[in-house]
Amino acid sequence: MSAELEFEKLVKLYYRDLYRFGLSLTGSEADACDLTQETFYVWANKRDQIKNPAKVKSWLFTTLHRQFLQTRRHRTHFKHEPIDDASPDLPHVATDCVDRVDAQTLLTFLAQLDENHRAPLVLYYLEDLSYNEIAETLAVPLGTVQSRIGRAKVKLLQLLNEANATK
Amino acid sequence: MLYRGSIDDSDPQFHAQLEYAKGDPELGQWLQEQTERYDTIRAKLRGIEPPPGLSERIVRRRPIPFSRDWSRLVQLAAAILICATVTALLMKWSERRYRLVAGAQEILVTGEVLDMTCYIAYNLSGPNHAECARICIRKGSPAGIKAQDEKVYLLTGEPGQSINAELAEYAAQVVTIKGKKSVRDGFAQLQVEEIRKF
Numbered sequence: 001m002s003a004e005l006e007f008e009k010l011v012k013l014y015y016r017d018l019y020r021f022g023l024s025l026t027g028s029e030a031d032a033c034d035l036t037q038e039t040f041y042v043w044a045n046k047r048d049q050i051k052n053p054a055k056v057k058s059w060l061f062t063t064l065h066r067q068f069l070q071t072r073r074h075r076t077h078f079k080h081e082p083i084d085d086a087s088p089d090l091p092h093v094a095t096d097c098v099d100r101v102d103a104q105t106l107l108t109f110l111a112q113l114d115e116n117h118r119a120p121l122v123l124y125y126l127e128d129l130s131y132n133e134i135a136e137t138l139a140v141p142l143g144t145v146q147s148r149i150g151r152a153k154v155k156l157l158q159l160l161n162e163a164n165a166t167k
Numbered sequence: 168m169l170y171r172g173s174i175d176d177s178d179p180q181f182h183a184q185l186e187y188a189k190g191d192p193e194l195g196q197w198l199q200e201q202t203e204r205y206d207t208i209r210a211k212l213r214g215i216e217p218p219p220g221l222s223e224r225i226v227r228r229r230p231i232p233f234s235r236d237w238s239r240l241v242q243l244a245a246a247i248l249i250c251a252t253v254t255a256l257l258m259k260w261s262e263r264r265y266r267l268v269a270g271a272q273e274i275l276v277t278g279e280v281l282d283m284t285c286y287i288a289y290n291l292s293g294p295n296h297a298e299c300a301r302i303c304i305r306k307g308s309p310a311g312i313k314a315q316d317e318k319v320y321l322l323t324g325e326p327g328q329s330i331n332a333e334l335a336e337y338a339a340q341v342v343t344i345k346g347k348k349s350v351r352d353g354f355a356q357l358q359v360e361e362i363r364k365f
Contacts, residue, residue, distance in 0.1 A: 004229070007226065007229050008226050011222050011225050011226055012222060015217060015221060015222045015225060016216070016217055019215075019217040019221065020212060020213065020215050020217075023215060024212070029218060032217075033217070033218065033221055036217070036221065036225065037221075037224070037225045037228070040225050040229075041228075041229070041230050044229055044230050045230060098204050098207045098208060098211075099207060101211070102211065103211045103212060103214055103215050106208065106211055106212060107212075107215075122212075124169075124171070125205070125208055125209045125212050126209065126212050126213060128174050130174075130175075130178065131169070131178065131180075146169060149169055150169060153169075156208075
């Protein structure tokens, strides 16, 4: 397969997933588009270095996350709420509470999490990646990823509860 | 708490808890609610669509990287190496040749101009052989000079220049030649600089 066709096929396959991940990280449609585009261009320049084709997906997510970390130093879009290290139990959330919020509201809630917790939580919800793959993608230990997902999930459900209570 | 449903079924860390939940209806119910909630959030997030035309824009602006064809690079490196080796050998050969003449001793030799072919092959020289020697030297046969001490030198011009036409005029005559003497493989040669009729 020619490099051009391979590139096109890869874009068709993953651009949605990467865009959603980028959007969840940045909260900005334009920034998500830029991150997605830049990720594919990095792949185009380094494709020879990726030995295992099965790892392409996690490589793309890793690259997008790194691009995001590089650009975030210059920008602060969201006020981040710190998450306690202690991992509390999951709050009770009414079943229809989640049904009532739309995707945009969910993105707003995700944006309120600090990025160390947001990235693993987004991968947890969005992608069919195992915990090992999420850890590999974000270059953090497995235990750290799981505890961050746990705490971020509690925080997200709390935000959903609060939103539900105010309605 | 982290179990997502079918995605995590193959993850061994959940096996024990899932087995336990099967025997506890209340826990099983809670687990089902959790996975349904997970599915709902996931579906909402996955429902987000990128702006139209994003994939086309990415493909259209695709960078064209420099292709690293290693076999071509190896061929190129081999060609460069061969060229460099040949150039080095030629330079060494040229330098050696230059040194041979540059380091040559300048001498004066007085003696008879010979047609080397006739002299070496048939021992022909002297006035009786003058006409034959003139013709042969003019036609390009190697010329030489037999010194008074019986030593014979091959006469040559500057590299790439023949002096046969000039030497042919002195065939079988005694002359004094000023030139640079050098020896290779036992054969002496004299690179002619000046010819004086004796």
